[in-house]
Amino acid sequence: MKPASNSRNNRQWWVWWLGGAIGAMCLALAIGQSANSGGRHLSAKPASTKAMRFIPAADFTMGSDDPDSMENERPSRRVSVKSFWIDEHDVTNAEFQEFVHATGYVTTAERPVDWEELKKQAPPGTPRPPAEMLQPGALVFHSTDHEVPYDDLSAWWNWVPGANWRHPQGPRSSIDGKQDYPVVQVSWDDAAAYAAWAGKRLPTEAEWEYAARGGLEKKRFVWGDEFSPGGKLLANVYQGQFPIKDLAQDGYAGVSPVTAFPPNGYGLYDMAGNVWQWTADVYREVPGNQPCVMCAANGRMINATAPAGEVRRVMKGGSFLCSYQYCEGYRPSSRRGMSRDSGSEHLGFRCAISG
Numbered sequence: 001m002k003p004a005s006n007s008r009n010n011r012q013w014w015v016w017w018l019g020g021a022i023g024a025m026c027l028a029l030a031i032g033q034s035a036n037s038g039g040r041h042l043s044a045k046p047a048s049t050k051a052m053r054f055i056p057a058a059d060f061t062m063g064s065d066d067p068d069s070m071e072n073e074r075p076s077r078r079v080s081v082k083s084f085w086i087d088e089h090d091v092t093n094a095e096f097q098e099f100v101h102a103t104g105y106v107t108t109a110e111r112p113v114d115w116e117e118l119k120k121q122a123p124p125g126t127p128r129p130p131a132e133m134l135q136p137g138a139l140v141f142h143s144t145d146h147e148v149p150y151d152d153l154s155a156w157w158n159w160v161p162g163a164n165w166r167h168p169q170g171p172r173s174s175i176d177g178k179q180d181y182p183v184v185q186v187s188w189d190d191a192a193a194y195a196a197w198a199g200k201r202l203p204t205e206a207e208w209e210y211a212a213r214g215g216l217e218k219k220r221f222v223w224g225d226e227f228s229p230g231g232k233l234l235a236n237v238y239q240g241q242f243p244i245k246d247l248a249q250d251g252y253a254g255v256s257p258v259t260a261f262p263p264n265g266y267g268l269y270d271m272a273g274n275v276w277q278w279t280a281d282v283y284r285e286v287p288g289n290q291p292c293v294m295c296a297a298n299g300r301m302i303n304a305t306a307p308a309g310e311v312r313r314v315m316k317g318g319s320f321l322c323s324y325q326y327c328e329g330y331r332p333s334s335r336r337g338m339s340r341d342s343g344s345e346h347l348g349f350r351c352a353i354s355g
Contacts, residue, residue: 045102047199047353052085053211053267054355060210061218064333072285073333076218079206083355086203086211089258089269090182090277090348091194093175096165099194108187109138109164109343135161138185139344140169141321143243150326156243157344165190168255168345180257182275182348188313188340191278191349200351202280205314205335207352212272212317212332214265222264222272222332227324235261235273237330238323246320254320255346272330273322276315276338278349283312283337312337319346 063076099105113134119126140160148155162171165185175181195201212222219225223234233250240247252260256274263269315338318330328334
């Protein structure tokens, strides 16, 4: 598939394609760093269950049959999980900084981009992208001043050179004073490298969803069936007309500290909203449904073509950009597929250890 000739569609295609593929040519480097970075092994830190919660083995109903759920959540099914430990909260900027200082690890968003290598991952005949899109960077959200079609992600996402975990919104932004905020702009490879260094792993999709439910069965949200019980907002999500203005009625327009909202029944924070979270699983559609990677206001998924040979991983939990108007990604059964090489302003992770 080539970019459309229309300039707007062309820009949209590049935003999506680069967001999913610009790290692909660095994959060998990422794998090498996962084993050794600057002569220092990434798995050097002793594993610890401190600040983790133990989740006992169980059977549970995964997914949803709710007609208001997305097609890729259906049908619901009984799933067994073995016991495991999972982080109480997302990996923070402080924790990720410790990892980088100990290993010298360089994230996907910080690595140089070589078009000669990158085009090997592109469909035949793909033209060279604009020069600014070949700079190291990542996807950054921007609001609009008018209504936009929900099938055009370029209306609220920009590829920003210099955006990375240290500078989540671009070179002029900083994580200073935000050590207890979740690290973002990390690819799946970055998250897996951190987990290996910490003696942990990424949770499976089933583990993540079971932990998110906090002991509740078949509930729409991690706290029950009512979105705001007693008028109280229990997660960092989008209020207002998406993507024009977040009214911040929950106290935050953007990312919030990892313990800003109440934990679920298992003592886990941010299992709904704030930032999406990587899981270990390769993304696959529920059999019989159409491929889908993003969602629309009417509750139907909008199809998007993945780059050739791309491997997507499941992300769960929703983010500060999720709203009832757009996707309600903060429901525990909600799921999306994202290229393993992608980073964005609303995507982080937490780790697990087998029980």
